[in-house]
Amino acid sequence: MSMPFYVPPEQQMKDRADFARKGIARGRALVGVQFEQGILLVAENSSSTLRKVSEIYDRIAFAGVGKYNEFDQLRQAGVRAADLTGFQYSRLDVDARSLANQYAQIMGQIFTHDSKPLEVEILVAEIGLTSEDDRLFHILYDGTVMDESNFSVLGGDAEAIIVRMRANFNSGFDLSSALRCAHGALAGSDRQLSASDLEVTTLRRGNGRRCFARVPEVDVQLMLA
Amino acid sequence: MAMHLFSPDNNPGSSFMNLLSAVGVQTPAPQSRIDVPHATTCVALRYVDGVLMAGDRRATAGSLIGHRGMEKVVQADTFSGVAIAGAAGPAMEMIRLFQLQLEHYEKMEGKQLSLEGKANQLSMMVRGNLPAAMQGLAVVPIFGGFDALHETGRLWDYDVTGGRYEEREFVATGSGSLHAGTVVKVGWRTGMTRAAAVSLACRSLWEAADADSATGGPDALRGIYPIVAIITSAGWQSVPDDELASVFQSIANEVQAR
Secondary structure (H helix, E strand, C coil), X not given: CCCCCCCCHHHHHHHHHHHHHHHHHHCCCEEEEEECCEEEEEEECCCCCCCCEEEEECCEEEEEEECHHHHHHXXXXXXXXXXXXXXXXXXXXXXHHHHHHHXXXXXXXXXXXXXXXXXXXXXXXXCCCCHHHCEEEEECCCCCEEEECCEEEECCCHHHHHHHHHHHCCCCCCHHHHHHHHHHHHHCCCCCCCHHHEEEEEEXXXXXXXXXXXXXXHHHHHHHC | CCCCCCCHHHCCCCCHHHHHHHCCCCCCCCCCCCCCCEEXXXXXXXXXXXXXXXXXXXXXXXXXXEECCXXXXXXXXXXXXXXXXXXXXXXXXXXXXXXXXXXXXXXHHXXXXXXXXXXXXXXXXXXXXXXXXXXXXXXXXXXXXXXXXXXXEEEEEECCCCCEEEECCEEEECCCHHHXXXXXXXXXXXXXXXXXXXXXXXXXXXXXHHHCCCCCXXXXXXXXXXXXXXXXXXXXXXXXXXXXXXXXXXXXXXXXXX
């Protein structure tokens, strides 16, 4: 019988975090940005069937970057948790803060206890009745939750994208200006991104009960032109 | 609220009902026969733009009126609706579950169920209610919607065992269905206009209320009119009360002039 080597907890956590970060950095990035009527979510995603951004509930959307099967499993867990709460209590009792906390619990648990941490970062976005009540909860692979305002950037090359977003963000954005800002930040100065490279969705106030909508490619093209 | 991560072998999939049983939320059927408020008459018919569904507003508890403003015709999702007769409590619960089931599937899968798939889903729910139906809590729905694939309105009715029957013209359910159904049967024509369909549905509910004590007529005093809704390529729309008020007024005038 060989004895396992002692690995100090600091080293263990660092190794796991490096592993997760590497996995996430390989994927394409995603931006969530507030505009006048709600929140715009733009992901760099050339597939029109495998989604990175989806609807969770009436006013809540989910976005994930990293390993598809892992964030999609989290997405499904979120839809289930939200629909169960809405069914057992009321639709008004479903909120992003609670969902974000539960995601944080699960991701933190997996990070410390499972053989491999999740290689994902997720965003839980919720629109309120006014833009002051909009929420962007950014959750990391280890369960760290960040309550962000104005905009949120996830995935590979996030630091550079944040710098570009900060330079161009304006709190009075309409939809097309917000889209142009997100598009420019994702592309940077040395890359071209066309409408078909983007997955564009909105959570928009005044869109009826279910506020989530996908923006068709032709509309994206028009707004970027 | 609890968030569940399921492993692939016990994953409930896109079904909300499977999810409910996987997390242990279940409504047991009663052990003996019980009397509860009952919802009564609903009719549905196909017309040129799609389907029309209509239902009176009364719920009865024995020979008493339990509720005057019950809504038995409800939207299931953008392109479909359910009309329900039978035990009011289980019926409302079934509608709520059905609406949620359609939305849950859509969110999980990223696309809507086909209209046929929705009709089958409702059939399974009615079948699941059979133990309760044996104790007097029968629920008998009508399902109607606009089938985008075939570009036409479609209608289904059900029996208590979940038997599912697609109807080509019209269907009626509930205690007043004999009278309401007969009126629709006599008046129904191929390619009816919206106005003709609304008028025929109102007429059928009028006659049902006239002959069946459990069916409520238009209540001009309280401003409570039957729910009439149409489902077309543009989706679900309910017919406004003031339009119904004038349709019922003309029926009343006609009856008075006899």
